[in-house]
Every structure is written in structure tokens, then in C-alpha cells.
Amino acid sequence: MATRYFGVAMKRREDPRFITGRGTYVDDLTLPGLVYAAMVRSPHAHARIKAIHKEKALQHPGVIAVFTGKDMVESGVKSLPCGWLLPGMKLPPHYPMAVDKVRHVGEIVAVVIAQDRYTAEDAAELVEVEYEPLPAVADGAKALQPGAPAVHDEAPDNVCFRWSIGDREKTDEAFRRAHRTVKVELVNQRLIPNAIEPRAAMAQYNPATDEYTLWVTSQNPHVHRLLMAAFVLGIPEHKLRVISPDVGGGFGSKIFLYPEETIVTWAAKQVGRPVKWTARRRESFVSDAHGRDHITEAELAVDEKGKILGMRVKTIANLGAYLSTFAPAIPTYLYGTLLSGQYEIPTIYCEVTGVFTHTTPVDAYRGAGRPEATYVVERLMDLMARELGEDPAEFRRKNFIPPDKFPYQTPVALQYDSGNYEGALNKALEAINYKELRRRQEELRKQGRYIGIGFSCYIEACGIAPSQVVGSLGAQAGLWESALVRVHPTGKVTVYTGSHTHGQGHETAFAQIVADELGIPIEDVEIVHGDTGSVPFGMGTYGSRSAPVGGSAIVLSLQKIKEKARKIAAHLLEAAEEDVVFEDGKFYVKGVPDRFKTFQEVALQAYLAHNYPPGLEPGLEASSFYDPKNFTFPFGTHICVVEVDPETGKVKILRYVAVDDAGRIINPLIAEGQVHGGIAQGIGQALLEGAIYDENAQLLSASLLDYALPRADDLPAFEIDHTVTPCPHNPLGVKGIGETGTIAATAATVNAVMDALAPFGIRHIDMPLTPEKIWRAIQAARAA
Amino acid sequence: MKVPVTVTVNGQVYQREVEPRMLLVHFLREVLGLTGTHVGCDTSQCGACVVLMDGKAVKSCTVFAVQADGAQITTIEGLARNGQLHPLQEGFWEMHGLQCGFCTPGMILAAYDLLQRNPNPTDEEIRHALEGNYCRCTGYHNIVRAVRYAAEKLRVQA
Numbered sequence: 033m034a035t036r037y038f039g040v041a042m043k044r045r046e047d048p049r050f051i052t053g054r055g056t057y058v059d060d061l062t063l064p065g066l067v068y069a070a071m072v073r074s075p076h077a078h079a080r081i082k083a084i085h086k087e088k089a090l091q092h093p094g095v096i097a098v099f100t101g102k103d104m105v106e107s108g109v110k111s112l113p114c115g116w117l118l119p120g121m122k123l124p125p126h127y128p129m130a131v132d133k134v135r136h137v138g139e140i141v142a143v144v145i146a147q148d149r150y151t152a153e154d155a156a157e158l159v160e161v162e163y164e165p166l167p168a169v170a171d172g173a174k175a176l177q178p179g180a181p182a183v184h185d186e187a188p189d190n191v192c193f194r195w196s197i198g199d200r201e202k203t204d205e206a207f208r209r210a211h212r213t214v215k216v217e218l219v220n221q222r223l224i225p226n227a228i229e230p231r232a233a234m235a236q237y238n239p240a241t242d243e244y245t246l247w248v249t250s251q252n253p254h255v256h257r258l259l260m261a262a263f264v265l266g267i268p269e270h271k272l273r274v275i276s277p278d279v280g281g282g283f284g285s286k287i288f289l290y291p292e293e294t295i296v297t298w299a300a301k302q303v304g305r306p307v308k309w310t311a312r313r314r315e316s317f318v319s320d321a322h323g324r325d326h327i328t329e330a331e332l333a334v335d336e337k338g339k340i341l342g343m344r345v346k347t348i349a350n351l352g353a354y355l356s357t358f359a360p361a362i363p364t365y366l367y368g369t370l371l372s373g374q375y376e377i378p379t380i381y382c383e384v385t386g387v388f389t390h391t392t393p394v395d396a397y398r399g400a401g402r403p404e405a406t407y408v409v410e411r412l413m414d415l416m417a418r419e420l421g422e423d424p425a426e427f428r429r430k431n432f433i434p435p436d437k438f439p440y441q442t443p444v445a446l447q448y449d450s451g452n453y454e455g456a457l458n459k460a461l462e463a464i465n466y467k468e469l470r471r472r473q474e475e476l477r478k479q480g481r482y483i484g485i486g487f488s489c490y491i492e493a494c495g496i497a498p499s500q501v502v503g504s505l506g507a508q509a510g511l512w513e514s515a516l517v518r519v520h521p522t523g524k525v526t527v528y529t530g531s532h533t534h535g536q537g538h539e540t541a542f543a544q545i546v547a548d549e550l551g552i553p554i555e556d557v558e559i560v561h562g563d564t565g566s567v568p569f570g571m572g573t574y575g576s577r578s579a580p581v582g583g584s585a586i587v588l589s590l591q592k593i594k595e596k597a598r599k600i601a602a603h604l605l606e607a608a609e610e611d612v613v614f615e616d617g618k619f620y621v622k623g624v625p626d627r628f629k630t631f632q633e634v635a636l637q638a639y640l641a642h643n644y645p646p647g648l649e650p651g652l653e654a655s656s657f658y659d660p661k662n663f664t665f666p667f668g669t670h671i672c673v674v675e676v677d678p679e680t681g682k683v684k685i686l687r688y689v690a691v692d693d694a695g696r697i698i699n700p701l702i703a704e705g706q707v708h709g710g711i712a713q714g715i716g717q718a719l720l721e722g723a724i725y726d727e728n729a730q731l732l733s734a735s736l737l738d739y740a741l742p743r744a745d746d747l748p749a750f751e752i753d754h755t756v757t758p759c760p761h762n763p764l765g766v767k768g769i770g771e772t773g774t775i776a777a778t779a780a781t782v783n784a785v786m787d788a789l790a791p792f793g794i795r796h797i798d799m800p801l802t803p804e805k806i807w808r809a810i811q812a813a814r815a816a
Numbered sequence: 817m818k819v820p821v822t823v824t825v826n827g828q829v830y831q832r833e834v835e836p837r838m839l840l841v842h843f844l845r846e847v848l849g850l851t852g853t854h855v856g857c858d859t860s861q862c863g864a865c866v867v868l869m870d871g872k873a874v875k876s877c878t879v880f881a882v883q884a885d886g887a888q889i890t891t892i893e894g895l896a897r898n899g900q901l902h903p904l905q906e907g908f909w910e911m912h913g914l915q916c917g918f919c920t921p922g923m924i925l926a927a928y929d930l931l932q933r934n935p936n937p938t939d940e941e942i943r944h945a946l947e948g949n950y951c952r953c954t955g956y957h958n959i960v961r962a963v964r965y966a967a968e969k970l971r972v973q974a
Contacts, residue, residue, distance in 0.1 A: 043909055050917025051905040053852015053892035057918065060851035149842075150835070228856045228864055228952050229918040280854070280918025281952050313857035535916030535953045701912045705958060709915060712955030736861035736950070744943040744956040773955075 037544035041701035058232035069309040070152035072142040074134035077168035077390040077729030085160040094151035101129030124184035126354035128291035135353035138318025168390035170725035172350035183388035196383040203381035206342030210333035222325035222723040229280020230311035233293035235300040250276040252572020279534035284396035288357040323397020325350035352393035366401030372442035373409035410779035460669040484788025488780035494768035495580030495664035512659035515585035519652040521639040523632030530570010531582030551617025576768020585658035592654035664767035668692035670776040681807030695767040710773020718781035826894025843881035852892040863949030866922035873929035892921035903969035913962030915953035
């Protein structure tokens with residue numbers, strides 16, 4: 033295969049529409065007769081609904097209808113399903129609108145449909161809901177205390193599940209014979225994803241054909257269709273078309289089936305007109321699935337030589353009030369399995385308690401479980417290095433899984449396929465000029481200036497995932513991907529991918545693969561995604577799966593295309609099929625390159641079928657479903673350098689170096705962009721972001737005024753490099769790159785700040801590391 | 817109840833009747849069908865709705881349509897001239913200054929405002945000028961490069 037495109041930093045083909053304002057996001061769409069929905073949301077975290085009075089709202093001019101949860105349930109609407117089940121898990125129902133009780137602030141109790149957005153919102157305020165407020169609990173640990181208010185009757189102790197992985201006895205034994213141990217209590221705070229495009233849905237029902245069309249901000253339109261049709265609304269799957277057009281960022285939050293799109297789809301039939309809802313940011317804060325929210329106790333044990341003997345982790349995972357689509361998987365199989373990090377750890381034991389609270393549901397947010405695991409591992413590594421008085425880089429190096437031990441079986445289920453951790457570490461150390469930087473740190477400390485150097489040597493399991501494996505772990509879905517490659521008579525190609533791009537650049541990267549494989553100009557390739565009406569059933573984009581799984585599916589289809597095209601070419605060249613080679617878009621008989629048929633000539637003949645191999649079907653298209661053989665395991669080292677102002681507690685990031693290994697890189701421009709964005713979100717968690725609930729489970733940080741997202745002047749320029757260890761088990765040799773930055777950056781940044789504060793004897797501060805928290809810690813340390 | 821407004825958008829004069837409370841961003845998107853200007857928040861934080869009003873960047877979610885009566889508005893749709901991308905549009909494309917594209921129109925117009933005031937900004941000045949515009953995808957790294965690219969190109973042109 034000639035690589036004219038693979039590996040080239042091509043400008044993105046999707047950009048012209050975005051830079052000229054011609055993108056098409058859901059809220060940009062309109063339909064004749066369109067009406068608007070406004071949600072009436074609970075102001076209480078926990079309350080019984082005594083009555084809902086619709087009259088005033090219905091009398092408001094321009095209002096078409098008002099519906100409540102009772103209306104939906106009485107018409108046969110069922111609970112939103114959970115797509116991942118753990119043994120013994122409690123699974124309380126989750127109706128699109130609350131029926132008898134509300135269980136978090138922002139839960140929907142009614143919907144107003146009106147002729148325009150402003151009228152709908154006016155009338156939503158006229159819906160009178162009589163609540164009987166009940167005690168509420170927002171904190172995961174408090175929810176487990178005896179006497180805590182129960183979120184669901186089905187789980188009186190608020191425990192959804194208790195889950196563990198690893199060998200408890202062996203791990204306890206390792207701690208008993210340890211030379212040294214460290215222990216830390218960590219809060220991995222709740223985050224609110226905040227894709228800049230708010231979620232939106234527009235639905236249309238055609239009574240003549242009994243067909244629905246839903247436009248929705250989705251990372252996986254087929255999953256939306258399946259869950260909504262088969263489980264909630266009872267629409268035959270083939271009568272519901274789901275279209276996810278341009279989507280303005282997802283970061284996990286647009287994976288899940290939410291109440292709003294379900295309500296809008298149902299309501300479109302009730303009112304006989306198309307209905308649109310677009311979240312206000314305030315609604316995004318209380319209704320988009322949140323991320324993280326762990327309370328963890330973690331311990332590490334080493335022997336006399338500083339080699340790790342074992343790790344013990346106990347986590348309370350706050351799931352919120354209801355189980356979102358993939359919620360149970362995130363703090364279990366995407367978390368506990370990653371606790372070995374890059375290290376040889378003979379034994380690990382981790383137990384996780386999944387807890388219901390009166391808060392917005394928690395699910396996958398960029399990294400999903402893996403940033404939480406990396407944070408635990410990398411904080412422990414730093415704390416132990418400090419405990420032993422060793423350099424944190426050298427302590428890590430000493431405990432790396434060496435390159436000759438791959439494939440490596442961890443004690444927490446995963447088998448790493450490949451890795452060269454020292455390679456990435458060395459490159460990062462060199463980039464940062466480590467020795468000189470340590471010397472400079474010493475020098476500055478003497479002047480009362482505090483810089484810190486923080487490491488994060490992370491591993492990620494992505495390219496999710498072998499269907500049988502995830503099925504055995506509780507997934508209610510297969511995690512393969514689909515691709516249909518359609519060659520048109522003129523040799524132009526349309527690829528229908530089950531992956532979905534909402535910023536990742538598939539329209540460019542996938543086209544690079546196709547153009548190379550078929551030896552055609554990239555302009556001749558179109559990538560189509562996000563429409564169940566044209567794309568074969570696909571699983572969508574999350575878990576850094578598009579390149580390794582979605583890309584591999586495309587390669588499989590391209591192979592089928594080439595096989596069939598070769599048959600046609602052999603016939604046209606009057607040669608034996610096995611003698612025909614395909615190179616740079618031309619088929620020719622081996623050794624006779626000047627007598628050839630172009631790919632375009634062969635495509636045309638496939639559709640004419642005049643001069644054609646006997647018995648071969650006309651046409652040239654192929655579809656494939658690729659089920660990955662394993663996860664892929666990107667890894668790398670990130671180093672963050674900060675300076676802390678001891679008088680204000682303010683952290684300034686001086687440098688940020690990332691060396692990632694995501695295997696072969698399809699488009700370096702796009703890959704680096706993914707790393708940049710990931711790092712920004714990881715730093716956001718370390719320094720700025722955090723959802724704050726008060727003692728009544730009111731979300732205090734419910735707007736962008738109150739919730740600090742990273743701004744341009746909060747972040748440094750990033751220094752990006754990579755190593756290349758190809759993935760051994762997929763046809764492209766690629767891993768995932770979308771989440772590495774987020775997985776690595778949080779730990780690197782916190783470790784850097786703690787390193788800066790080491791002279792004060794400060795060992796740990798929980799995120800976000802705001803100036804106030806740091807200032808207080810310094811004051812306390814100085815007083816002591 | 818409705819009041820008449822006359823607004824010039826991207827060089828074209830529009831006369832419409834609107835509710836006094838209608839926001840400029842909704843006027844642009846829903847009345848005129850210019851959906852390139854986006855809404856990302858309710859609190860004037862995100863900057864997705866930035867347009868130029870009489871040459872200056874404003875958050876169009878914080879301006880009533882009636883306040884724009886008689887004004888000249890430039891939206892992202894009006895930035896390219898005669899099929900030629902503006903150097904900022906070109907810069908965002910060249911430098912991969914966008915991913916999902918949702919913040920991009922507001923980001924470009926906020927940068928436009930900066931370059932009018934300061935044709936040769938440092939990276940720090942660019943970051944400071946764009947602090948009213950959130951991007952959740954790029955980490956701003958390539959946005960800074962994109963603005964620098966445009967600044968250089970505009971200086972060469974000037």
C-alpha cells in the first residue's frame with residue numbers, strides 16, 4: 033500500500049463548513065410547523081410530587097400541550113434502560129419524567145409544548161407543582177451512613193453494587209511483609225462535562241407512514257435508536273430514524289439515552305407537530321451526565337529495594353440518582369482493571385461500592401474510569417518515592433514492566449499487548465531537561481520560589497472492545513464497529529461508518545485510509561456517519577475506539593472491495609486472478625505494469641457488467657463488522673512543571689511536556705489536537721473544575737459563572753511528542769488518542785503542585801487545587 | 817407588542833418586527849436563519865455567540881435585537897469576501913484551531929476584534945483577549961497559533 037495520505041498532517045476536510053458558519057448542528061435545524069418544548073424541572077433534590085397543575089400553563093397564549101410523567105407512563109412509556117449490569121446490582125426504574133418522586137435537582141416533572149421557545153419557557157413557569165420536600169444526600173460516603181435518606185426503596189442502604197477485583201488475601205499478605213507502605217485518601221471530584229454545544233433534540237412523526245425521525249446530539253445514533261425503540265417507547269426499530277448531524281463536542285456526555293430526546297420523540301406524536309428542545313446551559317449542568325466523583329483510600333507496599341509488592345484500593349463511587357446508560361461499567365471495569373498502570377505489581381486488590389445519591393446521574397466523561405485509576409496509581413507512586421527519598425522518575429523506572437515481558441498479564445484482568453515505557457519516559461525527561469530543572473528547582477527554593485515537577489506515566493485501555501469479553505463483564509451490547517464502503521460507477525467512494533465524529537476529524541482521517549488503500553485521490557472519498565437511515569448499525573464513538581475499531585472495520589471492507597475488483601480486473605486483463613497486482617490505483621499483470629486497468633475502469637465495469645467474470649455479482653460495495661481482538665493500550669509519560677506563589681496560592685504552569693504512544697498515527701495534526709484538548713480537560717480537573725453540592729443536595733456550581741472551565745489564559749502551550757509502538761492486533765496498528773491527555777494530565781499537574789509544596793511538608797491536597805486551598809495548606813503548614 | 821427594527825447584517829439590510837425581549841442571537845438565528853452564530857450558555861461566559869456590532873465584538877446573547885436597531889452586524893457568514901476566506905478563517909483551518917467547530921465562529925470574531933486593536937499580539941495577549949471564549953476541544957494551543965497566523969498574514973497584506 034502506498035502511503036500518500038496515512039501519516040500526513042493533512043488539514044481537515046470538515047473545517048470549511050465550520051469556519052464559514054455552515055455547520056449543521058441540531059439547533060440549527062427547523063421544520064414546517066415546528067413547535068418547542070420547555071422542561072419543567074425539580075428545584076428539590078428529593079421530594080414527593082403531590083400534585084401538578086397544568087391549567088395556567090395551558091391557558092397561556094401559544095401553548096399547545098403540557099404533559100407530565102404520569103401522562104407518559106399511562107401511554108405505555110417504560111423506564112430508560114441501563115446498558116451494563118453487574119451481578120446483584122440494584123436497578124430502580126428511571127422514567128423520562130418523574131412520576132411520584134423527584135430524586136435530584138433538575139429532574140423533569142413536566143414538559144410544555146408551545147409555538148416558540150420564549151412562550152414555552154414562559155409557560156413552564158406557570159406549571160404549578162406541589163412538592164413535599166424530603167431529606168436528601170449528595171455525598172457518596174454520607175449516603176452510606178446508617179440513617180441516610182434512601183434514594184430508592186429498592187436500595188434502602190443506597191448501595192447499588194459492591195464490586196471487587198484482584199486477590200484480597202494475597203494482597204493483604206503482601207502488605208504484611210512489606211518494607212514500607214504509604215496510604216492516602218483521595219477525592220476524585222465530580223466534574224460536569226460542558227461540551228460547548230448544549231444537548232438538543234428535534235423529533236418528527238409522520239402519521240401516514242407511522243415513522244419517526246429524531247435529530248439528536250448523539251455520539252452513537254444507533255444506540256440511541258435501539259434503546260429508545262426497544263426499551264422505552266416501543267417504536268419498531270425500523271420506524272425510527274435517528275440522525276446525529278454536526279455535534280459540538282461530546283466528551284462522553286452525548287453517549288447516553290437521556291429523558292429529553294425521549295420526551296420530544298413521544299410528544300411529537302402526541303401533538304402531531306415536530307418538536308424541538310435545546311438545553312439551556314443551566315439545564316446542561318443539572319441534566320448532562322456528570323463524571324468521576326470517587327472517594328478513595330489507596331495504599332502501596334514496597335520491599336527493601338523499593339520494588340512494589342502490592343496495591344490496595346477501596347473506592348466509593350457516587351452514581352447519582354439513577355443509573356445512566358453505562359454508569360456501572362465506569363467505576364468498575366474501566367477503573368479497577370487499570371490499577372496496575374505501567375508497573376509490575378505482583379498483587380492488587382480493589383473494591384468499589386456504587387452508591388445512589390440525590391444528584392445528577394454520573395457516567396462516562398472523557399477517560400471514564402481510567403483517569404481516576406491513573407490518579408490513584410500516580411499519586412501513590414509519587415507519595416512512595418517521597419517516602420523512600422527516591423527520585424520520582426527513577427522510582428517509576430525501577431518498577432516499569434520491562435519491554436521483554438509483553439504480552440503482560442496484570443493481576444487485574446487486562447493483558448497488555450505491547451509497551452515500551454522507558455522509551456517514553458526518557459524522551460520526556462530529555463525534553464524537559466530534567467537534571468537541569470531539578471538543579472534550578474533547588475536554587476529557586478533558596479530564593480523562596482517554589483517550582484514543582486510532576487509525572488504521570490499512564491496506561492490506557494481503549495479501542496473498546498472485544499464483544500465477548502465485555503459481554504462476560506456485564507455489557508448489554510457488543511462493541512464491534514461497522515463500515516459500508518460503496519464504490520460508485522465512476523470510481524468515487526462513499527464510506528458509511530458506524531463511528532461518529534463530533535470534533536475528532538473522521539471525515540479526514542478515515543478518508544486518508546481509504547484513499548491510500550484504493551490508490552485514489554482523497555477528493556474522491558466521502559465519509560458519511562451519524563444517520564441510521566443510511567449507515568449500517570454501528571456502536572459509535574467513545575472509549576477512543578474510532579480509529580482502532582471503526583478504522584479497522586473500514587479496512588476490512590476495503591479488502592473485500594479490492595478482492596472483488598481484482599477478479600473483475602483479471603477478467604478484463606485476461607489474466608489469472610493470482611497474477612494480478614494492485615498498486616497505486618492500478619491493476620496489472622505481475623511484471624507488465626504498463627498494461628493496466630485503473631480502479632475507476634474496474635468500478636465502471638462492475639456496474640456495466642458487460643464484459644464480466646461469469647458468476648460474479650455486479651456492483652462494487654462491501655460491508656464489514658470488526659470486532660477487536662483486544663483493547664489497545666496507549667501509554668506515555670507526561671511531565672508538568674508549575675510554579676506556586678506561596679503568598680497567593682496561585683499555580684502557574686510553566687511547561688507541559690507530553691510523550692504519548694498511540695501506535696501508528698493516521699494524521700499527526702488531528703492526533704496532536706486530541707492530545708492538546710485532553711490535557712486541557714485533565715488540567716481543568718486538577719486546578720479549576722468541580723461540582724459543588726450543598727447539604728440539601730442543591731447544585732451550587734450550576735452555571736459557567738460558578739463552574740470554572742479552563743480559559744485560554746489558564747493554560748500553557750503544550751509540548752507534544754510521541755513514540756510509536758504499533759498495536760499488534762489491528763490491521764492499522766493504531767491505538768486510541770482521544771483520551772490520553774485527560775488520563776495523564778490530572779495526575780501530572782497535581783503531582784507537580786505537590787512537588788512544589790514539598791518544602792512545606794504538604795503531602796496531599798484534594799482537587800481542584802485552587803489558590804484558596806493551597807494558601808490555606810501553606811498557612812497551616814507554616815503554623816505547625 | 818412587537819416593534820420594528822432595521823439591522824444591517826453582513827451588508828444586507830433587514831427590516832423585521834420583533835418582541836422587545838428578543839435577543840440579537842435569536843434574531844440572527846431564528847428570524848434571519850443565520851445559524852453560524854451559536855448559543856453555548858445563558859450567562860455571557862462562553863462566547864459562542866460573538867458577532868461584530870459596528871465593528872466591535874459583542875456577545876449577541878447579551879444584546880437585544882432592538883438594541884441593534886440601526887447597527888451594522890457582521891457574523892461568521894459575512895467574514896469571507898468574494899469567496900476568499902478571511903486570514904483568521906484560513907488560520908484556524910491551517911493550524912487545526914478547531915475540532916467540533918461549535919465555538920469557532922465566536923472565537924474567530926473575538927480574535928478579529930483583537931487584531932483590529934492589536935495587529936501584532938504576543939501569545940499572552942492572544943490568550944488574554946480570548947478569555948471570554950470557551951473552547952472545550954482544542955486546549956487553545958492551536959487557536960493561539962491560528963490567531964498568530966492571521967496576524968502575520970494581515971500584516972503582510974497591509
